[in-house]
Amino acid sequence: MVLHLTETQYADEDFTEVDLTGQELAGISFTNCDFSEATLVDARTHRVTFTQCRFRGTELYDSAHRSSAFVSCSFERAALHGASFDGCRLTGSTFTDCRTRPLTIRDCDLTLVSLAGANLTGVNLSGLRLREANLVRAIMSGCDLRDADLTGARAERLDLTGADLRGARIDAALWVGAVLTGARVAVDQAVLFAAAHGLAIGGDD
Structure with a gap:
């Protein structure tokens, strides 16, 4: 009609x-x-x-x-x-x-949005607000997430293979829970990733 x-x-x-x-x-x-x-x-x-x-x-x-x-x-x-x-x-x-x-x-x-299990492969998500979003099992491989705000996002088994995360705001839970093979990050983010996995960076010999 x-x-x-x-x-x-x-x-x-x-x-x-x-x-x-x-x-x-x-x-x-x-x-x-x-x-x-x-x-x-x-x-x-x-x-x-x-x-x-x-x-x-x-x-x-x-x-x-x-x-x-x-x-x-x-x-x-x-x-x-x-x-x-x-x-x-x-x-x-x-x-x-x-x-x-x-x-x-x-x-x-996209604050508090639920995209659990969604396939967003290759989508440009740069600069978006994804605070406290449900991204469990979502597929975001190859996504442009530069400068996105992912603070508080649920990220268990989130696929970020090959994604560009430079400048994104990310909590320790995402560094631990997501698949990040081949993802691009800035140096300061690499330090946060290492710390989230329990690595001791620097210090005396």
Whole structure:
């Protein structure tokens, strides 16, 4: 069903299976709305706020989101390949079994986001805020994470093979829990890595 939105605020609405293909959405807020199985292919959002909304099986590929917010939303089996997020907040949202490659994400806040098990191989995540994010078993091999904030992130079995971590803010838990084969780090980070693994650096002979 093709839908043309006319209001600026929606709460507790059922948008299941609606078709918003190619539509331009601006200045709208959605609270506790269900977009399951909806189609937002090639949709454009600007300053749109989604709070506690559900995107189960939703088609969002090739969509573009600028200065929008997805706060505490759930994405399950959503198609996000080719989507772009620029200056967005995704705080507290969860992504489960979603298609996420390729994905463009710039200057975004992903604090408390759950990306457990997500495949983000090769995605540019530089400068992003990923504080306290759930990255358990995520695949971020080859990712650009320069200057990203990974403070407090859960990183058990996080795959960072070949990732660029220079300038990233990282806790000891990530240095210990993640797979870091071939990852690029700065000298000061290498010292922190060694200390997290119990090595004594320097000192008298």
